[in-house]
Amino acid sequence: GQNIDQPTEMTATEGAIVQINCTYQTSGFNGLFWYQQHAGEAPTFLSYNVLDGLEEKGRFSSFLSRSKGYSYLLLKELQMKDSASYLCAVRDSNYQLIWGAGTKLIIKP
Amino acid sequence: GAVVSQHPSWVICKSGTSVKIECRSLDFQATTMFWYRQFPKQSLMLMATSNEGSKATYEQGVEKDKFLINHASLTLSTLTVTSAHPEDSSFYICSPRGLGGSEQFFGPGTRLTVL
Numbered sequence: 001g002q003n004i005d006q007p008t009e010m011t012a013t014e015g016a017i018v019q020i021n022c023t024y025q026t027s028g029f030n031g032l033f034w035y036q037q038h039a040g041e042a043p044t045f046l047s048y049n050v051l052d053g054l055e056e057k058g059r060f061s062s063f064l065s066r067s068k069g070y071s072y073l074l075l076k077e078l079q080m081k082d083s084a085s086y087l088c089a090v091r092d093s094n095y096q097l098i099w100g101a102g103t104k105l106i107i108k109p
Numbered sequence: 110g111a112v113v114s115q116h117p118s119w120v121i122c123k124s125g126t127s128v129k130i131e132c133r134s135l136d137f138q139a140t141t142m143f144w145y146r147q148f149p150k151q152s153l154m155l156m157a158t159s160n161e162g163s164k165a166t167y168e169q170g171v172e173k174d175k176f177l178i179n180h181a182s183l184t185l186s187t188l189t190v191t192s193a194h195p196e197d198s199s200f201y202i203c204s205p206r207g208l209g210g211s212e213q214f215f216g217p218g219t220r221l222t223v224l
């Protein structure tokens with residue numbers, strides 16, 4: 001079956017760095033997405049990786065290793081507003097998104 | 110990113126009534142539309158996929174006669190929840206994708222509460 005694993009919850013301190021990991025097993029691979037979702041709101045797009053390596057976008061970076069079925073989202077200089085759920089999703093061979101359950105990130109002052 | 114709107118943003122209705130949710134992609138052509146629902150503290154669940162001008166493909170366990178999807182144009186798709194019941198109360202989110210698009214965007218969602 002298809003499976004996306006990410007930690008349920010993480011806690012970090014304002015101003016620090018946090019890495020959220022995601023491992024996947026899917027039928028085919030056509031890209032990996034990271035989304036941010038605040039409570040009661042729809043997800044917002046953060047990053048897209050289809051080739052191995054690191055993609056940097058401001059305070060957020062995303063890394064992909066297709067051979068290991070592994071990705072991480074790195075958040076630097078954490079701010080209180082970064083408290084949210086972070087969803088990892090993989091697009092499979094049918095071009096459908098397979099979703100992880102999300103990682104709830106709690107930022108403490 | 111793309112601009113996607115959903116209307117209404119929230120709706121409360123009585124059991125047995127039907128509710129229509131509109132999703133518009135304002136600045137690109139959505140050749141494919143995904144409809145998701147999300148129950149509290151759960152991940153998104155794909156309900157159906159539709160291509161413009163074609164019938165929607167429903168995920169297992171989603172009743173096609175209950176959740177009517179229309180994707181008649183490249184900028185508008187609608188989801189109608191027919192004869193809604195309290196268990197249909199959820200957060201419904203549309204997600205359009207353009208032809209060959211690598212990114213997949215989301216509408217702001219519609220919170221449906223059925224009394």
